[in-house]
Amino acid sequence: MSVTEAQRPEVATGMSAGAGALLSVDGLKLDLRDESGWVRVLDDVSFQIRPRETLGVVGESGCGKSMTALSIMQLLPPRYARTEGRIQFGDRDLLTLSRRQMSRIRGRNISMIFQEPMSALDPVFTVGAQIIETVLCHFKVSRREAEERAIDALDSVGIAAPREIAQLYPMSLSGGMRQRVMIAMALVCEPELLIADEPTTALDVTIQAQIMDLLLKLSQQKGTAIMFITHNLALVSQNCDRMITMYGGQVIEGGPVADVLATPRHPYTTGLLHSVPEAGRARGTLNAIPGRVPSLRAMPPGCRFEPRCPHSAPVCRQPVGIAQTGDRQIRCHRWQELTQQQAVSL
C-alpha cells in the first residue's frame, strides 16, 4: 500500500517552513462562544513539530490540549470559534485555506485520532466501509483498490483477521480493537502528521502498551510525525522526543523530553512531576499542586500559574512571554532565578 511520491500533494514536498518544521504553530489564539459570550480558550500558543518527530503535549484537563489540536485541524465550527495566529504546515498557513482546501489536507496530510474509541467511529457503518471511505475520499482509485488498502491498513495495525474484522460494526469490537481501527484509518493515507488526542486514556494499561507500541512502530516505518496529547507524563517520557506543557490555554514549557523531565524549569512542570504516586514513596507525602486551574473567564492578568505557584513573587503578576533558550522554551518570569536556586539546593 505504498503511495508514490508523485501522488503526494505539494504541501508535503515543499517543506520550506523555518528550521525544517513540518508544522509550526505561531501565536495561536482561539476564542469560543458559549451562552455568556466569547471566551479566550487558547492564548498565544506556539510550538513546532519536525518531520518524523514525536511531540508530547501534556497538561491538566481543560488546559486547551484538545482545542489546540482541533484548531490545527480546523474542526471547530466557525460560528462558535475564532482563531488567530499562524498555523504553518509545509508552506501553507492552514488558517488561510478555504474549507475545500482544508478538507483535502485533513486525513490526507494530517490525520487525527481521538480519546474515546467507543464513540469516535460511526456506529452504523462497518469499520471496513469507514476506512474505504477515507481512501476514496483522497485518492482516485477503484473501490477494489480502496478495499485492498483498507485491508492492508487493518493488517498493519496488528489485526489478525482483517477481512473478517472489516465486516464488523464498531460496537462488536473491544476498545483496543477500535483504537487500532482508528489508527488504521488515520494512517491509511500515509499522512505526514498524526495528531493523537489521548488515544489510550480510556484503555487498560496492557492495551495502552500495545497501542503505544504500535503507534511508535508505524510512525517510524512510515515517517509520520506525531503530536501526542496526554495528561500522563510517564507516557510522554517513554514515547516522545520532545514535549510541551500547557497550562490555562498557554504553552508554559517546551523542549526535549529527557531535558524537561530531568530539569524542569517551570514550577508547574515540577509540580506535575512530583505529584505522581509510586510504590515505596512515603504515603501521604505526595507533592500536590495546591488550588485549581482558574476559570477561563477569570485568568490572572500575569502569569497564569501565579496563584498556585510556590515561587510566586510580585513580578509574576505582570504578563509574561515565552522565552527561548537553546532548544527549550519557558514561560516564567523567574525561571533563571529558580534554576539557580535549584542548582544551589542540589
Place this chain on the structure above:
Amino acid sequence: MHGVGKMVLRRLAQLIPVMIIATFVVFALVFLMPGDPAVTLAGEFATEARINEIRALYGFDQPFWVQYGHWLWNALQFDFGRSLFSNEEVSRLISMRLPHTLLLVFYALFLGAITGIPLGILAATRQGTRLDKAITSLASLGVAVPNFWLGIILVSALALDWRLFPATGAVSIFEDPLGALYYATLPALALSTNVTAVLTRQVRSALLEVLSSQFIRTLRAKGLRPAAVLWRHGLRNVAATMLTIAGLQFNLLFSSAVIVESVFAVPGVGSLISYSALNKDFPVVQGVALVLVVLVIFVNLLVDVLNSILDPRVAAST
C-alpha cells in the same frame, strides 16, 4: 442477519400475550358500556318481550367470560362474526374499509415525511438561525392544530371555494389508484400536519445530536466534505429515529383518522369503529380493534426489524 431473526421471533412471542390482553381490554370496555344492543336490534317499535327474545337469540344474556371466550375462540379461526346491526361479516367489513384508512394513513405519513424530514434537516443544519426558529415555530403549530378543524377549513377553501379537490368521499385504490390518491389528498393533508411537525422536531434534534457526536468529528478529520458527512453519515444515523417516529405516528394517525374520516366521509375503519363502539356492535368493535392492534404491533415490529438492519446497535440491544 442472525440477530434480526432472533429479534423477530422474540417479538412475535411477545406479541401473543399483548394481543390477548388487547382483545380482553376492548371486550371488557364494550361490555361495560351501559345500553343493550338487543334494544337497537329490536327496532323502533319493539316490545320488551321482543327485546328479551333477541337477547337470548344473540347470547347477550350469557356471562362475560362465555361471550369473550366464544369470541376469542372464533377469532383464532379468523372468524370475527357478523355485525349485529347490518349482519355483514366483520372480516368483509374490514377488508372493504381498511384499504381506505391505510391509504390515508400512509399517504399522510408520506406527506409528513417529505415535508418533515427536509425541514428537520434544514433546521438542524442552520441551528440557531432565524430559519431554524421559523421552522421550529411552524412545527409547534403543526402539533397544536386540531386535525379535523384543519380538515374542515381545507374542505371549505380547497374543495368548495377553489374546487381543486373533491370535498368528500373516497375511491377504491384497487379500482382507480390515481383517483384514490386524488380523493385522499385533502384528508391526508389534514392528517399529516402532526407527522410533519413531529418529524421536523425529532429529525432536527436527532440530527443535532448526531452532528455533535464524536464520530462526526472523526469523519471530518479524515477529510470528508460536510455534505458527505451530513447525507451519508448524519442521515443514516437518524434513519432509525425517523422510522421509529413513523411507527409511533402510525398509531396516532389511526386516532386522528377516526374523526377526519367522518369529516371527509371516507368509508374507513376509523369511522366504523367509533360508530360501532357507540352502538355496542360488539363483533365489529372487537374485530376492528384486533386488526388495528395487530397492524400497529406489526408495524412496530417492522420498524424494529428495519431499525436493526439500519443500525446494528439496535439488533444487539434487543
Place this chain on the structure above:
Amino acid sequence: QEATPQRGGTLRVSMPYNPASLDPITGRNLPDFNTLYALYDALIGFDDETLELQPMLAKSWDWADPSTLVLELQDGVMFHDDTPFNAEAVVFNLRRGLDYARSNVKSDLAGVQAIEATGPLQVTIRLEAPNAALPAILSNRAGCMVSPASVQAAEDGNIDRAPVGAGPFRFIEWRDNDLIRLERNESYWQGPELPYLDALELRIINELNTAARTVTSGQADVALQLAAQQIMVARRSDNIIATATTSMTYYTAFFNYARGPLADLKVRQAMNYALNRADLQQVLLMGLGEATCSVFPREFWASGPDAADYYPYDPERARALLAEAGYPDGVDIATLSWPDQAAMQRTEIIGNQLAQVGIRLNVTPVQPAQAIQVFMIEEQGDMLLSPTGGNPDPSLAFDRQFSATALRNAGKIELDGYRELLEATMSTYDFDERQQKLFELEMFVVENALHLPQYMSAGMSIQTPQVKDFTFGILAAPRFHTVWLDQA
C-alpha cells in the same frame, strides 16, 4: 313537470343512514325504506301525499267479515330471481313474518290467526279480532314480498344482505356504511317503461354537511334526510333544488307518567303550556316544519281540528298550573337526551323555555340505543327527548306510544278510558266512523298531556335540477320507480 320522462342514467343518492338490514322483516329503522321500496313491492301501496291506501301487488282487498281479509293478487309478477309471485309466496312471506326468530314484524301481525292461499292468486287472512290497521300494515314491512326461493336458499333463512324482491330495482351490492348499488329490474311488472332509471347508487354519508356537499360538488344527484341547515344553504344556490315536506315524524318528549312529578296532570299540562313551539320550530327547522300538539300533521286525515293548537304558548298558565300542582318554586325534571349536536341544541332551547316558568331540566346525554334501555327498560329519568313516528296506520301510532305494552310508555300504565278509545279505532272499517274515533283518541292524549309534542319534522332533501319527479313523501320513504334524469 311538462317534459316527458326519459329512460336511462344512474341516480346517485346520498343518505345518512346505513340500513340495518335489507330484509324487510329483520330491519328496524325508518330510513331503511330508502332502499326497501326500491327493492320490494308491498302487497298494498299508498299515496305519497295522503297515505291513502292503493292497490299494489294486491289488486284489491276485501273484508269478508270483520276478522277476515281477502287479497286478490296481481298476475304475472316475477321476483328478481325469476320465480313467480303468487298466493304461495304471500303465505310464505306472512308466515315468515310471524315465525322467523329474527322477525321484527311479529307484533304487527300479532292478531293473525291463519293465512291461506284460497286460490293461485288469492290469499285469505283470518284474524282473532277485528283490526282496521291490517291493510296499512301490509303496505309496510310486513307486506313487502320477498322471493321464497331466495329465503330457502339462504343459510338460516338470513337474507339481510341478499335481498330478492319484486320491486323496480334489483340488488347488486351493499358495501356496508359506504354504498348500495341497485340496477333496473328489466321485467318490472308495472310496465316496460318503469323504472326510468338504469341504476341507483345510494351512498351512505353519516355527516349531514358532508352529505349535502356531495350534491353541491356534483358527486351526487340527491341527498336525503338532511337537516334544516343544509336546506338553507342549498336554497342559496341556483342550481340546487331543496325541498322540505312535512312528514309523519314528529319531535316529542316521552313522559314516564306513572311516577314522579309527571304523574301529575297539571305538571304535564304546565310543560305543554310552557313550550313556545313556534319559536322552537322556527329555530330548529328554520320554519320548514310544523308546530303541533298532536302526533300527526294537520293535513293528515286522522288529525282532528282541535288537537294541533290545543296548548298555546302561555307561561302564566303554566306557572299557575305548577303552583296548583304544589310546585310554586318550580320543579326538576330528570331528562334524557341524545348527545348529538342537533339533539343537544333542541334540548338546550326547550330547557331554556321551560326554565322560564320554573321547570328545570336536568339533562343527561345518552346514546340513542342506551336511552331506550335507560328510560324505557330501567325506567330511570322522567322524560326522554326523542323524535318518533312514521307509522303506517294512525291507530298504530297511538298503540306504540301510549299502550301499556308499548316500550315508549316507560311507566307502563294506561289512563282510564284509553283502551276503549283505542280499540274503537281498530274495530271499525267505516272510514268516517274510524276517523271520528281517531279524533277522540287524539283529544284524549292531548288533554291528558301524555307527552310533550313539539313539531312535525319535515322530510328534507336537496337535488340537482336534472333529477325529475323525485318526491320525498309524507312517510319520508322515497319511491324511485318514477324518478328520471334529464340528461339533456
Place this chain on the structure above:
Amino acid sequence: MTDATVTTPVPAGPARFSVWRWMRSDMRAALALTYLIILVLGAVLAPFLAPYSPTEQNIMNMLADPSGEHWLGTDDLGRDTLSRLMYGAGNALYASGLAVGIAVLIGVPVGVFIGFVGGWIDEAVSRVIDAILAFPPIVLAVAITGALGIGLTNAMLAVGFAFAPYLARTMRAQTLVVKNALYVDAAVGFGASRFHLIRKHILPNAIQPVIVEVTLLLAVALLAEAGLSFLSLGVQAPEASWGGMLARAYSYIEIAPTQMYAPGFAILFTALAFNALGESIRVLLDPTVKKI
C-alpha cells in the same frame, strides 16, 4: 470531629430558580405563559368580564356575524360567542387538567412501581401497557367514554386513562435509568428503605421527562376534548366548551362559517402555548444546558 466549624456561617448557595429570568431567556415561553395567565384570568373572571351570560339565548339573533355588540358574533342559539369562549376557557383548562391529572395519577405510580420492583410484575404490567398502547388512543377514549357515560368529565377521564400508559412507560424507563444511578446505590449503602429511595431519589430524578411530557399532554388533551366533543361524547350542554362550540359551529359551517374560527383558534393558541411551555421546560430541565 472539629466542632469549630459548626459556627462557620454558610453563605447562600447560587441563585435559585427564578421565573423572571427563565422568561427573559425564552421569549416564546414568556409569551405562552402570559397567554395562559390571561386565559386563566379570563376564565376565573368571566362572570365579571364577559359581556353576556354564556347561556342566555336570543334565538331571534342567532348566528350573527361579529359586530360591535357581539365582538365574535353569536351562536346557533343567539348566545354571545365571546362570552362562551371565556366561560369555555375554564372548561378547556379543567378538561386538559383533569385528563392529564388522571394520566399522572395512574401512570406515574405504576411506572415507578414496575420500574423499581422489576421482575415478573414489571414484565406482566409492561405487556398490559404495550397492549393498551397498541390502541389508537381516541378509539380507547371513545370506548371508555361509552362505558362511563357521556359528558365532559367522563370524556376527560377517558382521555386520562388512555394517556396513562404513555406516562407509565416513560416513567418506567426513567426509573430504570435512575435506579442504577450511583447515588441510589450510595443511599442503599447507607441502609435506605425502598420508600426513602423512591421518594428522595428516584421520583425527583425520574419525573423530569414526565413533567415535560405532561405539559405536552395538556395540549394533546385539549385537542382530544375537541375531538370527542366532535363525536358528541364530550358535550355537556348548556355549558360552554371549545370542542363543543366547534362541533356545534360545524353543523352551521355553511351558513355561518366564521363561527368555526373563534373556538378553533382558541384551541390552537392554547395548545400552542402548552407546547411552547413544554419545550421551554424541557430546555430548562436539561442538565446539560445551564440556562439559569
Place this chain on the structure above:
Amino acid sequence: MTTQRPNAVDVQDMTVTFGRSRTLVRAVDGVSFTVAPGEIFGIIGESGSGKSTLGRAAVGMITPSGGEVRHSGVDPFALSRKALNVHRRKYQIIAQDPNAAFNPRMTILESVMEPMYIAGIGNRAERRARALAMLDTVALSPELSNRYPHELSGGQKQRANIARALVLDPEVLVCDEVVAALDVSIQADMLNLFWKLQQDFNLTYLFISHDLNVASHISDRVAVMYFGKIMEIGPAEAVMNRPLHPYSEALRSAEPEIIADQAKARERIILQGEIPSALNPPSGCRFHTRCPRAADRCSTDEPVQRELVPGRFVACHFAEEMLARFAEGGAAMRRETVS
C-alpha cells in the same frame, strides 16, 4: 497486624455471578483473602476483571452466589434485611465517578446529611453540624456546601463523596477507583487525604484501582485480579518490584514510568490480545491465552493459589521459577535501580 482481633473482612472462596445459563458471567470466581483492621488492601486489575464486583460483595452490597464473607466475624448475609441495612452503615463504598455519585437535585450538604437521616441520627441541626464538620475534615470549604453537584469540580465532588461516606463512622471503606477520574495534581492531593483519613479514623480500606502506581503507593498489601480471579496477593512493594505472577509482571511492565531514557531502554513485556469474553472463559489458567510463559498444562490445569513466601500468595504454575529468578537476579536488579 495483630492476630487477636478478627479480620475486618474475611472472604473465603467467594463467587459472584450475573445472569443465567447462557448469559452467565462469573464476575468473581472463587476468591479468598482477608483484610486486617486498619489495613489498606489494594486490588489491582484491568477493566472487567471483577474488582468492583469483589468490592461490592465484600461489603454486602451484592449477595455472592458462593463462598463466605465475614465482617469482624459476622456473616452479613445471615442478617435480616433490617439488620443488614443497619450493619451496612459500617461498610461503605466510595464509587469511582464522583459526577454520578450525587443526587443532582440535592445540595452537597443535603447529600452529606442524608445518611444520618436514614440512620435516624440526631435532629436536623445536629446532622447539619456534623455534615459541615465532616466537609471541613475533607477540606471542602463550607461555602460550597449549599451548591448543587454540577456546580463543583470533580475533585471537590470526590471530597464531598468521602465526607458523606464518613459521616456514619464506617469501619471499612471500599474505595473503588476513587482517583481515576481526577487530574494528576488533584489525584495526589486526594491520595494524601485518603491516607490522612485512614490514619485519623483508623479505617480499613479496600483500595481498588487499575493504576498500579496509585494502588501500590497507598496500599499495605495488594491483590492482583485477572478475569474474576486473584492471581497474586502480597505486600505492595514486593508485588511491584518482585512480581511472582507473569500477569503482575506484565502489568508492571506495561505501566509507564517517568524515568526518561531508562524507561525507553527497558525490556517491556507487551501482552498480546485482550481479556477474553466473559461469557466463555478460557479453560485452565485464565491467563494462559495471553501469558508469555504459557505452557500446555496451563490450558488444562488450573493453578492453585499457594503461599510461596510468607504473606505472598500466587496462583501460577511457574511461580516457583519466578521466585527463583529473583533469588538469583535480585541483587543485580537492585543495583541497577539505584544507579
